[in-house]
Amino acid sequence: MTDDPKLSRRxxxxxxxxxxxxxxxxxxxxxxxxxxxxxxxxxxxxxxxAEAEFAGTMAANENIRPPxxxxxxxxxxxxxxxxRGVSAKSWFAEAWGRMAxxxxxxxxxxxxxxxxLLVVQSAVTLTGRNDDFSVxxxxxxxxxxxxxxxxxxxxxxxxxxxxxANHVTIASGPTxxxxxxxxxxxxxxxxxxxxVGLLASAPVTESVAPGRKPADGG
Amino acid sequence: MVSFTQDPQSDHELxxxxxxxDRAAVRLLFIRHHARVYRFVVRQIGSETMADDIANxxxxxxxxxxxxxxxxxxxxxxxxxxxxxxxxxYMRKRKEEWLDEGEAAEIADTTDTxxxxxxxxxxxxALRRCVDALPEEHRTVVDLAYYQGKxxxxxxxxxxxxxxxxxxxxxxxxxxxxxxLKAAGYDRxxx
Numbered sequence: 001m002t003d004d005p006k007l008s009r010r011x012x013x014x015x016x017x018x019x020x021x022x023x024x025x026x027x028x029x030x031x032x033x034x035x036x037x038x039x040x041x042x043x044x045x046x047x048x049x050a051e052a053e054f055a056g057t058m059a060a061n062e063n064i065r066p067p068x069x070x071x072x073x074x075x076x077x078x079x080x081x082x083x084r085g086v087s088a089k090s091w092f093a094e095a096w097g098r099m100a101x102x103x104x105x106x107x108x109x110x111x112x113x114x115x116x117l118l119v120v121q122s123a124v125t126l127t128g129r130n131d132d133f134s135v136x137x138x139x140x141x142x143x144x145x146x147x148x149x150x151x152x153x154x155x156x157x158x159x160x161x162x163x164x165a166n167h168v169t170i171a172s173g174p175t176x177x178x179x180x181x182x183x184x185x186x187x188x189x190x191x192x193x194x195x196v197g198l199l200a201s202a203p204v205t206e207s208v209a210p211g212r213k214p215a216d217g218g
Numbered sequence: 219m220v221s222f223t224q225d226p227q228s229d230h231e232l233x234x235x236x237x238x239x240d241r242a243a244v245r246l247l248f249i250r251h252h253a254r255v256y257r258f259v260v261r262q263i264g265s266e267t268m269a270d271d272i273a274n275x276x277x278x279x280x281x282x283x284x285x286x287x288x289x290x291x292x293x294x295x296x297x298x299x300x301x302x303x304x305x306x307x308y309m310r311k312r313k314e315e316w317l318d319e320g321e322a323a324e325i326a327d328t329t330d331t332x333x334x335x336x337x338x339x340x341x342x343x344a345l346r347r348c349v350d351a352l353p354e355e356h357r358t359v360v361d362l363a364y365y366q367g368k369x370x371x372x373x374x375x376x377x378x379x380x381x382x383x384x385x386x387x388x389x390x391x392x393x394x395x396x397x398x399l400k401a402a403g404y405d406r407x408x409x
Contacts (some may be wrong), residue, residue: 003382007389015389016370018360024369053395056345057364063346066256067270074248074274081281084239152238 013043017050144184145171145211146196154204162202166195181211189216229293236284244284248277251294254366255301261361262305262354263312272308276301291375298366299376302358341404348398356391359384 002012013036019025020033036043067073150159163169163182173180182199186192192213200208229250235243255276259269279300287296349360362368362376373384 002386002389003380004386004389007386011389012385014392015385018363018388018392019370022363022367022369024367024372029370049396050392052341052345053349053360053392054364056342057349057360059342060346060349061257061261061361061365064257064260064266066253066273067266070252070256070270070273071245071248074252074277075245077274077278078241078244078281081278084237084285151242152240153235153243 014046017047018054021047021050021054143171144186144192144213145181146184146199147209147211148180148182148199149206149208150180150204151206158204162199162204166198168195168199184211184213186214189214230289233280233284233287233289233293236281237287241281244277244281247280247293251297252277254294255297258298258361258366259301259305261357262302263308268308272301272304275304279304291372294366295368295372295375298362298368299378302376341399344399344402344404345395348395348402351398352391352394356387356394359387360391360395363388 002015007015013033016025016029016033020030025033037047167185169183171181171183184192184195186195192210196208196210199205227246229247232243232247236247252273256269256273259272259276260266263269263272276297280297283300287293349357352360358377359373362373368376370381370384374381377384379387
């Protein structure tokens with residue numbers, strides 16, 4: 001039980017009381033402590049002392065106040081760390097894993113959307129023009145567009161909902177860096193700005209960069 | 219509302235998001251666990267300023283190591299293990315600096331001071347002071363069990379020691395607490 005042969009059975013039970021109190025004891029150790037508590041009045045005294053230690057240790061720790069600006073400073077340090085990309089393959093595997101928990105009809109619709117996105121990406125990759133948005137899958141260069149990056153954990157259903165709500169379609173992407181080109185159905189610059197603003201403020205959006213937009217006044 | 223087999227906000231799921239490069243997820247884990255990690259480090263090294271730097275380093279390490287996290291333990295246990303390693307590294311470095319500077323004599327034994335101070339306090343305050351005054355290896359198991367809520371096995375993982383050693387340390391930690399309280403005028407009733 002312990003690695004000190006000098007300790008008695010009672011000593012070993014005393015050593016287990018903190019774990020009985022924090023709720024992590026199980027199996028034979030839990031049974032032994034419960035048996036001791038049920039049969040020996042001295043065990044209840046020991047338990048009361050352990051409870052006092054519990055309270056004292058909590059207070060000693062909570063007297064330490066973390067710095068109020070810790071998150072801000074951590075965020076600054078985090079922003080200096082190099083980005084970590086997500087490969088299309090792992091992204092698809094993740095999406096597939098998530099779809100496994102969906103109702104069958106919905107899952108197949110989502111799967112179709114995921115495959116469509118991969119086909120678009122494959123076309124981008126095959127043309128060897130990952131950073132050029134005038135690629136297979138993209139329509140006319142006359143269309144108004146914006147570039148968008150979704151947060152890495154975004155679900156296909158959430159992307160579809162956002163795009164549908166704004167009548168936006170994916171023209172191409174993602175590139176190797178996760179950028180999609182979206183067709184923006186805007187007749188005026190104000191219309192374009194409004195739609196891009198809605199996309200930018202969506203919870204699933206990491207960032208949006210405006211692209212070609214209508215000239216002022218139409 | 220679509221539900222997944224894995225809670226999207228669980229610590230393990232957040233680490234998976236971090237592994238995919240999601241900085242928001244690492245910030246969320248920071249918000250959840252920073253205070254406990256910071257306190258754990260303060261309790262070990264005794265310096266709030268250095269603990270602040272080390273705690274930040276722990277979460278940057280989370281960012282860097284997330285793709286290799288195997289989810290065999292709780293995320294909090296993993297973080298405390300990283301914190302323990304970094305605190306030990308810091309303490310080793312500090313000790314070497316002291317010795318290099320010929321200041322080893324300043325490593326004073328102050329173990330009886332808290333007992334004297336405790337004479338003027340109530341039992342709760344005396345207990346806090348006695349916990350603070352425990353030797354580091356004993357105080358750490360007490361903190362991990364009572365404050366961090368860790369099991370014998372998890373403490374073994376964090377400290378990289380056998381389960382039997384965790385129990386032995388806990389016994390002697392509690393024994394020392396009882397002796398310190400008794401010296402401060404509070405009979406703990408230890409056998």
